[in-house]
Amino acid sequence: MGSTLVTPGWVRRRLAPNPDGSPWWARAFRATRVRVVSQAFFFSLFVFLVWCTWFSRLRGYPVSLFLEVDPLVGVATAIANHTVYRWLWRGLLVFIPTLLLGRAFCNWMCPYGTLHQLVGWLFNVWTNRDNMSRNRYRPAYQIKYLVLAVFLVLAALGSLQVGLLDPICLLVRTFATAIAPAADLAHVNLAAALRTRLGMDPEPLLLLSSAPGALEQRVFRGAWFVGAMIVGLVGMNLVIPRFFCRVLCPLGALLGVLSRWSLFRIDRDLAKCTDCDLCLRRCEGASDPHQALRKSECFVCMNCIDDCPEGALSFRLERLPVKDRVLGDLAKGTATLFGEKVISRVPDTVRAAPAVPRRRWLFAVAGGMLAFPFLRLSAAVNKRGFSPKAIRPPGSVEEAAFLERCIKCDQCIRVCPTNVLQPATLAPAGLEGLWTPVMNFAIGFCQLNCTLCSEVCPTGAIQKTPLDRKLGLGPYAEKGPISIGTAFFDRGRCLPWAMETPCVVCEEVCPVTPKAIGTYDEEITRWDGKRVLLKRPYVRPELCIGCGICEHECPVVDSAAVYVTAVGETRSIERSLLLEATRKAKEGT
Amino acid sequence: MGDERYLRESRRHFLKQAGIAAGAAAAAGALAWALHDPDGERGKEARPELELPKGGFAVVPSAVLPALGVAEGQDAARMVRAAVDAVGGIGRFVRRGDVVVVKPNVAFERAAALGATTNPEVVRALVSLVREAGAREVRVADNPIESPEACFVRSGVQRAAEEAGARVVLPSARDFETLRVPGATWIERWPFFARPFAGADRVIGVAPVKDHNLCRASMTTKNWYGLLGGRRNQFHQDIHGIISDLALMMRPTLVVLDGTRVLFRSGPTGGSLADVRPGNTIVASTDSLAADAYGWDELLGRSGEPLPPYFARAAARGLGNPDWRAQAVKKVHAG
Numbered sequence: 065m066g067s068t069l070v071t072p073g074w075v076r077r078r079l080a081p082n083p084d085g086s087p088w089w090a091r092a093f094r095a096t097r098v099r100v101v102s103q104a105f106f107f108s109l110f111v112f113l114v115w116c117t118w119f120s121r122l123r124g125y126p127v128s129l130f131l132e133v134d135p136l137v138g139v140a141t142a143i144a145n146h147t148v149y150r151w152l153w154r155g156l157l158v159f160i161p162t163l164l165l166g167r168a169f170c171n172w173m174c175p176y177g178t179l180h181q182l183v184g185w186l187f188n189v190w191t192n193r194d195n196m197s198r199n200r201y202r203p204a205y206q207i208k209y210l211v212l213a214v215f216l217v218l219a220a221l222g223s224l225q226v227g228l229l230d231p232i233c234l235l236v237r238t239f240a241t242a243i244a245p246a247a248d249l250a251h252v253n254l255a256a257a258l259r260t261r262l263g264m265d266p267e268p269l270l271l272l273s274s275a276p277g278a279l280e281q282r283v284f285r286g287a288w289f290v291g292a293m294i295v296g297l298v299g300m301n302l303v304i305p306r307f308f309c310r311v312l313c314p315l316g317a318l319l320g321v322l323s324r325w326s327l328f329r330i331d332r333d334l335a336k337c338t339d340c341d342l343c344l345r346r347c348e349g350a351s352d353p354h355q356a357l358r359k360s361e362c363f364v365c366m367n368c369i370d371d372c373p374e375g376a377l378s379f380r381l382e383r384l385p386v387k388d389r390v391l392g393d394l395a396k397g398t399a400t401l402f403g404e405k406v407i408s409r410v411p412d413t414v415r416a417a418p419a420v421p422r423r424r425w426l427f428a429v430a431g432g433m434l435a436f437p438f439l440r441l442s443a444a445v446n447k448r449g450f451s452p453k454a455i456r457p458p459g460s461v462e463e464a465a466f467l468e469r470c471i472k473c474d475q476c477i478r479v480c481p482t483n484v485l486q487p488a489t490l491a492p493a494g495l496e497g498l499w500t501p502v503m504n505f506a507i508g509f510c511q512l513n514c515t516l517c518s519e520v521c522p523t524g525a526i527q528k529t530p531l532d533r534k535l536g537l538g539p540y541a542e543k544g545p546i547s548i549g550t551a552f553f554d555r556g557r558c559l560p561w562a563m564e565t566p567c568v569v570c571e572e573v574c575p576v577t578p579k580a581i582g583t584y585d586e587e588i589t590r591w592d593g594k595r596v597l598l599k600r601p602y603v604r605p606e607l608c609i610g611c612g613i614c615e616h617e618c619p620v621v622d623s624a625a626v627y628v629t630a631v632g633e634t635r636s637i638e639r640s641l642l643l644e645a646t647r648k649a650k651e652g653t
Numbered sequence: 654m655g656d657e658r659y660l661r662e663s664r665r666h667f668l669k670q671a672g673i674a675a676g677a678a679a680a681a682g683a684l685a686w687a688l689h690d691p692d693g694e695r696g697k698e699a700r701p702e703l704e705l706p707k708g709g710f711a712v713v714p715s716a717v718l719p720a721l722g723v724a725e726g727q728d729a730a731r732m733v734r735a736a737v738d739a740v741g742g743i744g745r746f747v748r749r750g751d752v753v754v755v756k757p758n759v760a761f762e763r764a765a766a767l768g769a770t771t772n773p774e775v776v777r778a779l780v781s782l783v784r785e786a787g788a789r790e791v792r793v794a795d796n797p798i799e800s801p802e803a804c805f806v807r808s809g810v811q812r813a814a815e816e817a818g819a820r821v822v823l824p825s826a827r828d829f830e831t832l833r834v835p836g837a838t839w840i841e842r843w844p845f846f847a848r849p850f851a852g853a854d855r856v857i858g859v860a861p862v863k864d865h866n867l868c869r870a871s872m873t874t875k876n877w878y879g880l881l882g883g884r885r886n887q888f889h890q891d892i893h894g895i896i897s898d899l900a901l902m903m904r905p906t907l908v909v910l911d912g913t914r915v916l917f918r919s920g921p922t923g924g925s926l927a928d929v930r931p932g933n934t935i936v937a938s939t940d941s942l943a944a945d946a947y948g949w950d951e952l953l954g955r956s957g958e959p960l961p962p963y964f965a966r967a968a969a970r971g972l973g974n975p976d977w978r979a980q981a982v983k984k985v986h987a988g
Binding site: 119120252255256259276277278279280281481482511512513514559565566567568569571572573574575576577578579583599613617618619621 | 761762763796798799800801802803805806807823824825826827865866867882884886887889890891892919921922923924925927928
């Protein structure tokens, strides 16, 4: 008696046992709670790994882990180039939960899915009735399977485009080029305010920086579009919950196809279900648990089990459909199943395969087969008509193979310490090469002793390249250094050539030895009649590696007097410059 | 009389509405008045300018001590100590409780053996020496050409400095303030890496001996280049004028010329061991021109050639005396 007097009512209600007699803590350990913990863990891990993708933070962390366990990356690159690069076998790990539980990845692990769910939950202003209607399956949810088919056909033909919409690639790219720099802008301003206004030491704030030690705010070409894309796609949750996951996600489609064979699924007990449809209230996948469960749509979020007032839903081992075992008349209410009275009027319990008619699959395949020539014959990234500014990072495989491998995840762009690696806009690489890495020497330069991009590339578009290979030292002395382009002088803009002014910053910073930029000593009679000695620069193309530090440091900043174009790159015979280089390359192949 | 009450409430509602509207209009007018900028001058950002202390960070010159302390040997720690001892000992330069900025040259991401950056063992020895003298805080700072983190790590300077008890200050965009250098030809106002200098009492430069195509040699005087930001790539248009300005800008407490290695060609970047030869020398001085001239003659081995013009230009401003042979030099052999 005494304890009831001192225990407040809300505590007693919290500690009350469940209606089924189980103790209070059984409520806390529901599957949905565990799911939220799992989502928080994987989302945090994702952000942590993005944060770690930086020179001083790498320390051997598997920073491309999410991209490697993404089975769509592994499957599509294997289809495109018939190999499984480095850690991509890890994609098989996701097949295990998928074949066991269904599309659990989507609602337990995928950081992009978590983001969508979180935003949908935060901004959900609908009534229960609205929610129930918005969580019904719609035919538009077939689109993702068609997207998947188009991407896989394109991959088979040699153009890897999964990265456009693969959720992991999309999210890594968004963090790398839009969110991280935005966070840095905020952090730098916050640090400055703390220092100047409050006199505090902002050093601890450096932890927030995505790029500690970067001298300038990092910038990324076309970041506005990547940013607009995530705002738009995540914002769509306010119209259709989990819009991206249900409608567009090609990874979800792949897992959906696989999950038809999963061993577990949500099952509805016809003897308990009253067809109230409350299970739709928070159904993430729009998988129709209130009638025939669409297995390939179900994200295994378990919300329906929580929401069912009758305890009719459970997650259990797959069993045969029960429709044919129902005896009696459903309409008259005399139906029974295994001797129990059937209450639900809907006898279907499962629908395993994605609801895509075969002709639509064929349509998508045909679309992919047409898309390939449309993209490739645009001549943006090929032997003919290539852009001189499509300068790939050192270690990149030759262009055709590059397009079979690059998933546009932009990990290389994230880790690049000088910001020189930029997501390609349509200009240098066309739609096919959109968001693939290209160098922009107005922004940065390829640092001589750096091979970080090749370390983090999950697919081998940039092959793992030891520093000795890049520099042509030790066992690679015979092959020579990797060149990514060649420097050229625009004598009409160069200070010593055109303006009687000393300069040769380009020569000073040229990092190779002997230097690929040399100077002539030339005595000229200046405009005022004075004799002056000028050092005038020239390039030795056989020594130039195209690192672009000359272009980056050139004082003619808006359009540099020395500039690098892709010709002379080691990886391509078509784009070689010197006869000698061609001979070497032919020997190598 | 419900109608009357309704009218009264309507009136009250109208008056309230009118009051709010009038108040908002008045507030907007007052705000516009307060912010009014008739000629566009007010809208320009005020740029605070920084000035280093008068006389810089130099110590009182000594009539009796040698101008140059030169230590030859193999062991960096002993050489640094011996060279500094030769010009009066660390106690002359660092007092208990001082905040000391040490400025190495970490311009490029290069291994120490390639001679393009200050030898980390020399940095370690110098920081230890400064700590020993009772410095409260030692900050090691540079604004490199290549990415700062990578430069400090690959050169080994970060590790050496931190192990010896210094704090490495990497530059970021907000760490620069406009420095006023009265009398400078080119850099009278220039973005300066200010953060490490907040509250600093002493400044010690420690620079390697490097070949340089345009200015011929990069040593302790050109080392101050790494304290500037902004459009440094314009400096080559009058490199000797700029180096003379740098000497004017920074009057250091002490400079240490790291001649343990000499990058005698392909500078200032180098990149091959073939460009480097051992120098086995440390020079300490309060006069960077004297130290650099010694490096030019004895370490780069160019005594047959005239000194680069920046020496004479800086000397004409009274910023040092490159004629080291005319001054007292104490040469010791250490380890």
